[in-house]
Amino acid sequence: MQGMMMHRPLRISDILSYAAEVHPTGEIVSARTEGDIHRQTYPQTLSRVSQLAHALRARGIGMGDRVATLAWNGYRHFELYYAVSGIGAVCHTINPRLSAEQLIYIVNHAQDRMIFVDTTFVPILEAVKDHLPSDMTYVVMTDRAHMPENSLDALCYEELLDGQPTEMDWPEFPEDTAAGLCYTSGTTGNPKGALYTHRSTVLHALMIALVQGSVFEEGVKVLPVVPLFHVNAWGLPYSAPLIGLTLVMPGPALDGPSLFKLMDQEGVYSAWGVPTVWLGLLAEIKEKGRLPNGFGDVVVGGSAAPRSMIETFEKHGVNVGHAWGMTEMSPIGTHGNMPPDVQALPFDQMIDMKSKQGRRAFGVDLKIVDDDGNRLPHDGQAVGELYVRGNTIVSGYYHNDEATEKAMDAEGWFGTGDIASITPNGILSIQDRSKDLIKSGGEWISSIDLENAAMSHPAIASCAAIAMPHPKWDERPVLVAVAAGEERPGLEEMHAHMAEHFAKWQLPDDLVWVDDLPLTATGKVSKLTLRQQFADYTLPDLR
Numbered sequence: 001m002q003g004m005m006m007h008r009p010l011r012i013s014d015i016l017s018y019a020a021e022v023h024p025t026g027e028i029v030s031a032r033t034e035g036d037i038h039r040q041t042y043p044q045t046l047s048r049v050s051q052l053a054h055a056l057r058a059r060g061i062g063m064g065d066r067v068a069t070l071a072w073n074g075y076r077h078f079e080l081y082y083a084v085s086g087i088g089a090v091c092h093t094i095n096p097r098l099s100a101e102q103l104i105y106i107v108n109h110a111q112d113r114m115i116f117v118d119t120t121f122v123p124i125l126e127a128v129k130d131h132l133p134s135d136m137t138y139v140v141m142t143d144r145a146h147m148p149e150n151s152l153d154a155l156c157y158e159e160l161l162d163g164q165p166t167e168m169d170w171p172e173f174p175e176d177t178a179a180g181l182c183y184t185s186g187t188t189g190n191p192k193g194a195l196y197t198h199r200s201t202v203l204h205a206l207m208i209a210l211v212q213g214s215v216f217e218e219g220v221k222v223l224p225v226v227p228l229f230h231v232n233a234w235g236l237p238y239s240a241p242l243i244g245l246t247l248v249m250p251g252p253a254l255d256g257p258s259l260f261k262l263m264d265q266e267g268v269y270s271a272w273g274v275p276t277v278w279l280g281l282l283a284e285i286k287e288k289g290r291l292p293n294g295f296g297d298v299v300v301g302g303s304a305a306p307r308s309m310i311e312t313f314e315k316h317g318v319n320v321g322h323a324w325g326m327t328e329m330s331p332i333g334t335h336g337n338m339p340p341d342v343q344a345l346p347f348d349q350m351i352d353m354k355s356k357q358g359r360r361a362f363g364v365d366l367k368i369v370d371d372d373g374n375r376l377p378h379d380g381q382a383v384g385e386l387y388v389r390g391n392t393i394v395s396g397y398y399h400n401d402e403a404t405e406k407a408m409d410a411e412g413w414f415g416t417g418d419i420a421s422i423t424p425n426g427i428l429s430i431q432d433r434s435k436d437l438i439k440s441g442g443e444w445i446s447s448i449d450l451e452n453a454a455m456s457h458p459a460i461a462s463c464a465a466i467a468m469p470h471p472k473w474d475e476r477p478v479l480v481a482v483a484a485g486e487e488r489p490g491l492e493e494m495h496a497h498m499a500e501h502f503a504k505w506q507l508p509d510d511l512v513w514v515d516d517l518p519l520t521a522t523g524k525v526s527k528l529t530l531r532q533q534f535a536d537y538t539l540p541d542l543r
């Protein structure tokens with residue numbers, strides 16, 4: 001028997017209309033490329049989003065058209081999220097850290113019709129424009145006074161909005177209509193497009209709104225360092241207005257001192273981003289001898305949060321939520337809101353639990369399988385390849401059958417490429433990317449575990465464990481490290497430091513100091529580049 005309830009299509013535009021009505025004092029505060037701090041409330045934002053939507057329509061943008069952005073976190077980027085999807089077009093966020101070749105590929109693959117660009121990224125487009133569609137419209141996201149000289153024949157964002165009506169009757173369309181497009185910045189092969197729908201985006205926003213316990217109260221100030229140009233800033237642009245949070249957008253300055261200053265001035269309670277960003281902030285906290293005013297919560301994800309980082313934050317009284325997800329999952333899969341009994345554990349045990357990758361979010365099904373695809377138990381012990389299923393997860397890649405076929409299993413689950421264990425109560429522990437696991441003598445060594453143990457040594461600022469080929473053992477681990485100061489402990493000292501957590505054969509064969517580690521476009525250590533840099537390297541026992 002069918003139920004008898006209305007079926008209203010889920011629409012992204014409803015989120016902002018709701019926020020403007022119910023949370024009129026919620027704000028978007030932006031450190032702008034113009035150099036100042038800009039503020040606007042949700043009602044003001046809705047007016048400008050309406051103007052932008054009218055302007056897009058006036059330029060012929062309609063259902064299904066792709067409109068790209070190349071921009072930092074700021075209110076204009078936020079406006080594009082809503083105006084583009086609101087009229088049934090698709091907001092394609094481009095990661096400015098991609099190579100020129102990848103950028104050319106995705107703009108042509110997505111068939112973008114317009115690109116909205118921050119002043120700072122204009123040169124990136126100028127360098128590749130001859131390889132982009134010749135009828136592309138470029139818009140620089142600033143006012144007339146700050147328009148840079150450019151060879152793009154670009155329009156000015158504020159002029160585009162000028163004079164347009166501040167109200168919009170948002171159109172209705174099926175909830176499975178495409179709303180957003182984000183390409184994975186995979187280091188091998190061409191980037192692959194995750195094409196989100198209105199339905200997946202609204203459900204994801206509701207899902208996020210459930211999970212961040214202490215953070216998600218009306219009026220709380222949240223700083224997404226995680227970019228709007230990748231993984232939808234972990235869904236914050238949609239969940240924040242729903243709850244009435246104030247978003248503090250950091251713009252281009254993401255170094256420790258700049259973040260500290262902005263957080264201090266604005267009284268940010270919760271800040272979200274990848275571990276590399278927090279290294280800078282923690283250094284500034286140490287330098288200043290205090291936390292930024294009001295700071296009490298940090299959400300870390302995108303790559304494994306080192307145990308030592310979690311410990312340092314918690315010792316300062318900052319609650320750490322460790323989350324896991326991926327572009328293909330909108331992106332949240334787990335959240336770091338641990339059960340109350342974890343918070344009550346002795347300090348070391350509590351940190352152990354927070355070093356895991358959090359609890360499964362509602363609506364995200366997880367399974368782990370062995371090499372033959374057989375399901376493994378969720379007993380916290382069994383380790384296997386992680387697959388996911390749910391309404392906020394891609395059903396395939398945009399116009400890419402080959403990649404789709406590789407990613408989906410026969411039962412319609414999506415293969416994450418991560419290796420994990422899961423406890424009976426849904427706590428996920430990522431051991432590694434399948435490509436980064438180190439196989440020695442037929443046994444696996446987790447590079448994440450090695451890195452965590454090494455990072456807890458005070459002389460190490462950051463590090464990566466990579467596999468090096470070995471004729472007898474197949475592969476052996478090598479630790480590549482960046483020093484925190486002058487001190488450079490030897491391999492034996494590192495072994496002694498790490499020994500407690502590992503069998504002897506699992507410890508690295510060598511320790512190599514470098515000035516910095518190569519990062520991917522999303523701020524993670526690029527093990528692929530690192531392995532390439534070590535192409536001519538020979539293990540000590542083979543020299």
Ligand code: AMP
Nearest residue numbers: 301302303304323324325326327357430
């Ligand atoms: P992306 O699509 O760029 O967000 O990358 C997704 C991948 O990042 C995942 O498949 C994981 O390998 C990795 N990742 C994300 N969050 C975490 C985490 N908390 N711990 C370990 N790896 C993570």
